[in-house]
């Protein structure tokens with residue numbers, strides 16, 4: 001793996017995967033909310049609410065904040081920091097935060113190389129992020145590092161279904177979704193969470209076994 005390099009104030013792995021995915025999100029950022037409008041109203045909205053019902057703690061980090069679709073669930077009075085590596089997505093999030101009066105520190109940052117000290121946050125959340133992070137285990141290890149030992153990680157993710165036929169279909173369609181949206185639909189994200197050394201506390205199926213709400217903590221016997 002290539003050494004991290006500094007670029008536009010962001011430490012980046014500078015491997016092709018990262019630049020490609022970042023570029024895709026920059027390009028789709030103007031249409032992103034519109035593209036997901038229907039799914040957002042019918043499904044995503046109530047799943048997002050469940051993420052925030054599972055949150056605790058004062059200092060919160062949201063990774064892969066995107067256009068800021070979770071802002072309406074942010075509790076007043078919490079210290080919230082949110083990062084994304086796409087300038088385009090972040091600029092949408094900034095406009096949304098301003099227009100809705102949401103207090104959040106928005107930073108351009110790669111979850112694979114977080115610029116925070118060890119154990120900086122009580123709670124870390126992400127919604128539909130680890131399907132597109134180029135090296136998900138590296139990103140999840142970073143989350144583990146910056147989460148306080150008594151803290152909590154809450155992730156809403158879509159994953160590869162266990163059903164053999166459906167799983168194969170997802171595998172076949174994956175190259176298309178990566179090309180169009182930078183999104184992998186066949187990742188085993190719960191396994192990735194465990195492989196990163198996080199301890200899975202709860203795994204809830206929200207849509208068959210394809211969409212999951214996962215709560216984890218950073219203490220894995222350490």
Ligand SMILES: C[S@@+](CC[C@H](N)C(=O)[O-])C[C@H]1O[C@@H](n2cnc3c(N)ncnc32)[C@H](O)[C@@H]1O
Nearest residue numbers: 025064065066069084085086089110111127133
């Ligand atoms: C599918 S979108 C989800 C956005 C938002 N969380 C939501 O629920 O609408 C994935 C987001 O993760 C961001 N992302 C992907 N890889 C990232 C990385 N390595 N570091 C930071 N952000 C990343 C993308 O730029 C994009 O905004």
